[in-house]
Amino acid sequence: MTTYKRVLLKLSGESLMGEQAYGIDQERLNDYAMQIKEAVALGVQIGIVIGGGNIFRGLSGAAKGFDRVKGDQMGMLATVINSLALNSALTANGVKSKVLTAIRMEPVGEFYSKDKAIETLERGEVAIFSAGTGNPYFTTDTGSSLRGIEIEADAMLKGTRVDGIYTADPEKDPTATKFDRISFDEIYNRGLKVMDLTATTMCKENHLPIVVFNMDKKGNLLKVLSGEDIGTLVHV
Numbered sequence: 001m002t003t004y005k006r007v008l009l010k011l012s013g014e015s016l017m018g019e020q021a022y023g024i025d026q027e028r029l030n031d032y033a034m035q036i037k038e039a040v041a042l043g044v045q046i047g048i049v050i051g052g053g054n055i056f057r058g059l060s061g062a063a064k065g066f067d068r069v070k071g072d073q074m075g076m077l078a079t080v081i082n083s084l085a086l087n088s089a090l091t092a093n094g095v096k097s098k099v100l101t102a103i104r105m106e107p108v109g110e111f112y113s114k115d116k117a118i119e120t121l122e123r124g125e126v127a128i129f130s131a132g133t134g135n136p137y138f139t140t141d142t143g144s145s146l147r148g149i150e151i152e153a154d155a156m157l158k159g160t161r162v163d164g165i166y167t168a169d170p171e172k173d174p175t176a177t178k179f180d181r182i183s184f185d186e187i188y189n190r191g192l193k194v195m196d197l198t199a200t201t202m203c204k205e206n207h208l209p210i211v212v213f214n215m216d217k218k219g220n221l222l223k224v225l226s227g228e229d230i231g232t233l234v235h236v
């Protein structure tokens with residue numbers, strides 16, 4: 001049983017590296033595909049956005065001297081590479097999915113529209129939204145909140161490599177403690193950086209709750225969808 005009819009799942013590009021220093025770890029990719037397969041079997045409609053941090057980020061490029069806009073375009077293309085990899089892993093696991101792109105690039109994927117996204121979801125297929133928002137100076141977190149709002153998802157599930165939202169970055173501060181629930185306002189007031197502020201504000205203003213959870217632990221996606229109390233719920 002699940003309380004969710006339709007969700008937007010954000011996957012971290014950086015997590016897709018697994019233990020590697022760069023690129024796509026096949027085992028991690030396959031684990032994600034299997035978790036998504038379990039979720040589809042529950043009858044939940046799933047739209048997915050995957051980041052590109054395992055390949056390229058515009059800001060890091062700019063720090064090395066790249067033009068920022070070109071760097072961001074490279075980052076958006078990185079998310080297309082990850083989306084195609086996920087599409088292929090889902091097919092190998094018997095799950096139908098379609099890659100929609102925010103930048104025109106047929107035949108790599110179909111150009112995104114809300115109607116196409118909803119048709120895909122209502123056919124019971126996974127919709128993979130690639131190339132972020134299609135615009136530089138944004139992130140895939142903002143792309144996720146945008147697509148989540150457009151498809152009228154019940155929640156945005158941010159699958160990452162930490163167990164939820166903490167009082168500070170748990171990868172840097174071992175004394176940080178986890179929130180089970182937190183309001184949008186408290187995220188601003190405490191200056192927490194688990195998601196960028198543009199994405200957080202879009203979710204707040206459009207009443208899209210967020211669940212932050214650890215996608216790198218097998219079975220966690222199913223637990224979140226089944227209402228198990230893991231991760232952190234961000235509420236209005």
Ligand SMILES: Nc1ncnc2c1ncn2[C@@H]1O[C@H](COP(=O)(O)OP(=O)(O)OP(=O)(O)O)[C@@H](O)[C@H]1O
Nearest residue numbers: 012013014051053160165166168169171192193194
């Ligand atoms: N207060 C906090 N609570 C939890 N995580 C935090 C916090 N502040 C910073 N973080 C960091 O945010 C990271 C999660 O962000 P996210 O999943 O978007 O990863 P990413 O590296 O940005 O992925 P992508 O490759 O998709 O860009 C965690 O790995 C954690 O280190």
Ligand SMILES: O=c1ccn([C@@H]2O[C@H](COP(=O)(O)O)[C@@H](O)[C@H]2O)c(=O)[nH]1
Nearest residue numbers: 051052058072075076132133138139140
């Ligand atoms: O709407 C968007 C989304 C992403 N980008 C660029 O892509 C990279 C990778 O995305 P992450 O969210 O960091 O994983 C990002 O750093 C931007 O450079 C974009 O320009 N617009």
